[in-house]
Amino acid sequence: MDNIIEIKALCKSFGVKGNRTQVLDNVSLAVGKGEFISLMGASGSGKSTLLYLLGGLDTPDSGEIFINGQDISRMRDKELSKLRREGMGFVFQFFNLVQNLTVEDNILLPLVMDGKKLKDNSERLNDILDKVGLSDKRKCYPNQLSGGQQQRCAIARAVIYEPQILLADEPTGNLDSKSGTEIMELFKRINDEKGITILMVTHSGECAAYSDKVITLCDGRILS
Structure with a gap:
């Protein structure tokens, strides 16, 4: 299996000089294309930090992150922005939907921000609405949806590209x-x-059971 993600000797700490906390300590990891990976560990073990570094939302102190063989630390801002916009989807605990946009407008937002013509993507929109079970809610606003429906909308937005x-x-x-x-x-x-390759941070063993592999972090290091 080809690796879509390779992490080498990744380190990350937070704080001020003389009082820094090591959050990730020499982490190395390879993820194959199409794998579904769960990241587990206690609060403060470095799970979310690792995810944000992978997404280019933060930068490591040292180490390398390769996406499809490309070192993202060497990418220009424009290249990294394009990778985040088109090559990655992000889903968070809090749904981060735009409250004054309908379901379909929230889902289409990444395409709108990229200057795409909406009429050219109507079939794609209809397909993703069907997949997430929101076809009958497409004209609703977030405050008219349940929490589960809002998260399904957020997932649809994340995978529209x-x-x-x-x-x-x-x-x-x-x-x-x-x-x-x-x-x-x-x-x-x-x-x-x-x-689609999925990396998911979770505290739930029930959720992790859906994945192909569970990786456990403790004090910034991979245990398994």
Whole structure:
């Protein structure tokens, strides 16, 4: 299996000089194309920090991150922005939807921001609305949706570009168990049908059971 992500000797700390906390300590990891990986560990173990570094939302103190063989630390801002916009999708615990936009407008937002013509993407929109079960909610606003429906909208927005990688930070952490199960089944379907590589931070063993592999972090190091 070809690796889509390779991390080499990654280190990250926070704080001021003389009083810094090591959050990631010499982490190395390879993720194959199409894998569904869960990152687990106690609070403060470095899970979310690792995810944000992978997404280019933060920079490491040292080490390398390769996406499709490219070192993202050597990318220009424009290249990194394009990778985040088209090559990666992001899903967070809090849905981060735009409250004054409808479901379909929230989903289409990445295309709008990229200057794409919406009429050229109507079929793609209809397909993703069907996949996430929101076809009948397309004209609704976020405050008219349940938490699970809002998260499904956020997932649809994250995959509208059909990215190679989906990064999810505690995607069920703000949901009841039934909605959480529905979200995990949706992730699994996206992984199986689209071949999108998924890295998910979770505290839940039930959620991690949907993944191909579980990686456990403790004090900034990989245990398994």
